[in-house]
Amino acid sequence: MFERRLPLAVMALTLAATFATPLSQAAPVVPDRLQHSDKLVFCGGMDSPPMGFYDANQKLIGVTVDLGEAIAKRLGNKRIEWRVTPFSGLIPALLAGQCDMLVDQLFDKPERREVIDMVNYMYSSQAVVVAKGNPQGIHTLDDLSGKKVAVLNGSTIRTLLDAHNQVLTKAGKPPMNIVVYNTDTDAFQALRINQAAAYGTTVETAGYYQSMAPELFEVGVPAFARILTGLGIRKDDPQMSAAVTEILKDMRADGSYQAILAKWHIEGDRLD
Incomplete structure (x- = not known):
């Protein structure tokens, strides 16, 4: 009787070892x-x-801060020096060797892939925020015709709105007046003090401001132009790209990645 059960015990130990193996190999190559x-x-x-x-x-604080800290820990408990840089200056700073990685929400676009490597960590879309009640009736990009729109310099929303201005012009409609700011905070402030009719940003930032002051703001143009977003790494630093890719893979496997998105209420943006 005992000898018949032994192979089952051996099989159980073998299976346990098999499932434990990925955990023992989770550490990335620094x-x-x-x-x-x-x-x-x-x-x-x-x-x-x-x-x-x-x-x-x-x-x-924030999603990228939590993600950056997790990456630094898995690269050998490194301490982080955060170098706050205007969004439009991020890629130049990376290429100049001023930082090891861009830990921000970079939309994964072909023109960016030409100059840097990217490790994707979530999806995002664009949205347009307006005053509560949407007094100017802004529901589509066409509704922005002739209106002042605040955006962040170097952002994807600016590129998309510039392109839509060409559509408006061809249709014989006045283009929107796109006002560019160096920070998202300043762009949002323009809407808040009525210097702009709308504020174009990511759905995450739009949702944050709406949740902070639901009595003052709402989303006029809902989510559009969904795209992958990621971290930026120099092309001459392939070991870093490989290490961060492995770390994100491990974090998705152990649930820590999902926990960060859940903490900031953006679970819907997680990678498929």
Whole structure:
């Protein structure tokens, strides 16, 4: 009787070892250049809640901050130096060697892939925020014709609105007046003090501001132009790209990735 049960016990141990193997292999290969360094320099705009921003105590918080800390920990408990950089200056800063990685919400576009490598970590879309009650009746991009729209410099929404202005012009309609700001905070402020009829941003930031002041703002043009977003790494740093790719894979497997998105109420943007 005992000898008949032994193979089952052996099989159980074998299966347990098989399922345990991925966990033992989860540690990424730390890039050679970081082997003897205890610090990572991350560049980010840090002005787009809930992605990355300062709280009331001037502490950096948000999705990208939590993600950056998780990556640094898995690269050998490195400490992080956050280098706050205007969004339009992020890629130049990376290419100039001022940071190890761009930890921000970079929309994965072909023109960006030409100059940097990207590791995707979520989806995002664009939206247009308006005053509560939508007094100017802005429901589509066409409704922005002739109106002043605030946007962040270097953002995808600016590119999309510039392109839509050409559509409006061909249709014989006045183009929108796109006003560019160096920070998302300033662009949002323009809407808040009625210097702009609308504020174009990501759905995450639009949702954050609406949740903070539902009596003052609402989404006029709902989510559109869904696209992958990611972290930026220099093309001459393939070991870093490989390490971060492995870390994101491991975080999705162990649930820590999903926990970060859930913490900031953007579970719907998770990778498929």
